[in-house]
Amino acid sequence: MLRASPKLSEPVKALATSFNQMAESITETVKENQIFAQAVPHEMRTPQSRIQLATGLLRKSSTQPQQVALLDNIDTYIDDIDELTKQVLTFSKLNAAIGEDKSIGKQVIKLEAYLDERIAQLNQDNTKNVILYCHQQELECDPAYLRLMFDNLVKNAIRYAKSTVIICVEIKEDLDTSKTLIGKSSNWTAASKKVNQADTQLIITVADDGPGIAKEDFDAIFIPFSRLDKSRNLQTGGLGLGLAIAKAATKRMSGELNVSRNPDGGASFSCRIPSGYSLKSNS
DSSP, rough: OOOOOOEEEEEEEHHHHHHHHHHHHHHHHHHHHHHHHHHHHHHHHHHHHHHHHHHHHHHHHHHHHHHHHHHHHHHHHHHHHHHHHHHHHHHHHHHHHTOTTTTTOOOOEEEHHHHHHHHHHHHHTTTSSEEEEEESSEEEHHHHHHHHHHHHHHHHHHHSSSSSEEEEEEEEEHHHHHHHHHHOOOHHHHHHHHHHHEEEEEEEEEEOOOOOOOGGTHHHHHHHTOTOOOOOOTTTOOOOOOHHHHHHHHHHHHEEEEEEEEEEEEEEEEEEOOOOOOOEEEO
């Protein structure tokens, strides 16, 4: 974090000192939060493993249907805790990664094949009709961040959709910037090339035909552990970290993640990734 120079004359020096104290306080708070968020999941692993061992031993001597049903419930709770632990750790790592070199781990990904494979993994039960519209395109980014963003958005859409999830991938240009550049340039080709390099965005939209999200909740849904249905059940409301992880992963790709309502109902999530991530079209 930036610091103000202490070699200033009064009264600016007093203001600089206050600014530096505030910056130090913020830095310490961020460090403490990161350490806490990463330590808690690891500390939870030990008692969780002990509970799993205990239930495994109890199963060997449990023959009554009520006992077996109780152990099944305990196993379900353990799975919930395990999933929550993984999500908290993932979220804390994404936030701790801010400030690192974003070029590390980048790969050129053929989007159509990659997203098709992810959809097949996420919709193995074929409970919903998931449709992908993706022209032959490539994206240079860290595949871990792309997977976290895409998987969490698609899982959320499948959970709430009535029957159909539609995923669109497209490339768009900033038309206002294009007009400005072309208007100021006597070389149409040079201006167009500059627009393509600097102002092109890859937009991944995941839309469902579910109940949708109220406009006043558009910001709240990205807050960790925020769930509109107040459910703690994985089968209904999830654990409340999926969309927060998706937004953090998008941020790591220098992108933006927003939500809106479909004209026909349901929610529509749009991830915009800037051209700094080397968009390529094979058309």
